[in-house]
Amino acid sequence: MLQPLQVLDQLKARLRETFALLPLVQGTGPVSLILELPHPLTSAPDLDGPRFHFAHNHRGDLRAGYGIAGEWQAQGPERLSELRRIAQGLRADWVQCDPDETGFNGFGMLGFAATPETSAASDDLPNALLWLPELALISHGGQSALVLTTQRPAERDDVLARWDAWLDRLVPLLGRPALDPLTPAHLDALGSTPDRDDWRTLVLNALDEIDRERLEKVVVCRRQRLQGHRRFDLDRLNAALSYLFPSCQVINIRRHAASFVAATPERLFTQRRDRVEADAIAGTACRAEDSERDAAITLGLQSCEKNLREHRVVVEAVREALVQCCRRLEPAEGPSILQLNNAQHLWTRLRGELNPGVDVFELAERLHPTPATNGQPRREARDWLNHNEPLERGWYTGAAGLVEPDLTGELWVLLRCAHILDRTADLYAGAGIVAGSDPASEWQETEHKLAAMSTALQFA
Numbered sequence: 001m002l003q004p005l006q007v008l009d010q011l012k013a014r015l016r017e018t019f020a021l022l023p024l025v026q027g028t029g030p031v032s033l034i035l036e037l038p039h040p041l042t043s044a045p046d047l048d049g050p051r052f053h054f055a056h057n058h059r060g061d062l063r064a065g066y067g068i069a070g071e072w073q074a075q076g077p078e079r080l081s082e083l084r085r086i087a088q089g090l091r092a093d094w095v096q097c098d099p100d101e102t103g104f105n106g107f108g109m110l111g112f113a114a115t116p117e118t119s120a121a122s123d124d125l126p127n128a129l130l131w132l133p134e135l136a137l138i139s140h141g142g143q144s145a146l147v148l149t150t151q152r153p154a155e156r157d158d159v160l161a162r163w164d165a166w167l168d169r170l171v172p173l174l175g176r177p178a179l180d181p182l183t184p185a186h187l188d189a190l191g192s193t194p195d196r197d198d199w200r201t202l203v204l205n206a207l208d209e210i211d212r213e214r215l216e217k218v219v220v221c222r223r224q225r226l227q228g229h230r231r232f233d234l235d236r237l238n239a240a241l242s243y244l245f246p247s248c249q250v251i252n253i254r255r256h257a258a259s260f261v262a263a264t265p266e267r268l269f270t271q272r273r274d275r276v277e278a279d280a281i282a283g284t285a286c287r288a289e290d291s292e293r294d295a296a297i298t299l300g301l302q303s304c305e306k307n308l309r310e311h312r313v314v315v316e317a318v319r320e321a322l323v324q325c326c327r328r329l330e331p332a333e334g335p336s337i338l339q340l341n342n343a344q345h346l347w348t349r350l351r352g353e354l355n356p357g358v359d360v361f362e363l364a365e366r367l368h369p370t371p372a373t374n375g376q377p378r379r380e381a382r383d384w385l386n387h388n389e390p391l392e393r394g395w396y397t398g399a400a401g402l403v404e405p406d407l408t409g410e411l412w413v414l415l416r417c418a419h420i421l422d423r424t425a426d427l428y429a430g431a432g433i434v435a436g437s438d439p440a441s442e443w444q445e446t447e448h449k450l451a452a453m454s455t456a457l458q459f460a
């Protein structure tokens, strides 16, 4: 196995060999240079400055981005159309140079808050963001690569100096083994918004609205603040989340000091060429310590009329959204059970063949928010939440993911997440309210959901 410093020398030599091929001086739009890495990556190190990180343990997928080669922000009802127009421009001009024939390409990150109206949240993430990193890492199927991106026109010497500096900072850290977890530390609970009493009132109000048939379902949420006795270490947190939730997408996004972190089981959709796949996840029960009791809880979830109703609302809404942009839709597969170590969910998968020209921006517009995180009917649920929910969701229940140069890609619903700054973490969780919901059980459900992040934070 090559040592990190040999890898650094090798990559710098390859950069110089291939640099002459890049059309940097003329034209506009991004240029990405993809260089093969000699061994698979197990993790992507944290570096100071803006970065994002997406890791899925079971799939063996890792993508990380550092620095900003380009970023575009939007807010308001047209936020996704605005970013789409920008992305279409990029698509037309983006040069991909893959001299090692890795098959990988440069990519961007798309993320947005729960609602288009929220102004920039306290955490310095804008409402909606399209971000091209200056340096990216990709690892998939045992192969990995590093991607350097710049905007054109650019001065050749400047670009070479910047890219060299990135390699110097990152490559020596790549071979480092994953950090061992620390002793689990106690976290202080600094309070929930809403608190337990206000939660009860909120759920009862939602039930009243459902009783009057103005809403069929609405998802209410709470924020729990936790404080640690040491500064949270984001690398350790990523490792703990990937270990505890191997079937979830572990996401970490930081532009300034604060980080937004999630370990989400819920994909909004995956688009590959003209194929789309979306998850409907709704209806939740806890897990048990012994397998017999656990199996009994699973059976209970599969036959619980209230949970099945809550689930059907989501499947139907996702199906209707896909019908609008698919020329063929396969029969829905489910509900089956998705088991995580803190909760289990009813899960249905929907697949289809897209109409020509549909891209991630259109799919995001049609699918987000599903009634899994908002409610049904969509507009009425959102209005009700805007008036009644006592907190700003920010990016919680928004979505984030990766966009390829052909504007296909994958987005994840931002759940089981926290906004983290130094020793303080604000965790978010919600629960779907339908006729028959009970405030105390729904509170308990949010406790199980919050446990995903609070357990991992103890090791960070």
Ligand SMILES: C=C(O[C@@H]1C=C(C(=O)O)C=C[C@H]1O)C(=O)O
Pocket: 219, 221, 266, 281, 282, 283, 284, 345, 372, 373, 415, 416, 428, 429, 430, 431, 432, 449
């Ligand atoms: C809203 C959350 O989760 C959503 C709501 C669920 C439910 O109500 O059963 C299940 C999964 C998610 O779609 C959350 O985790 O905060």
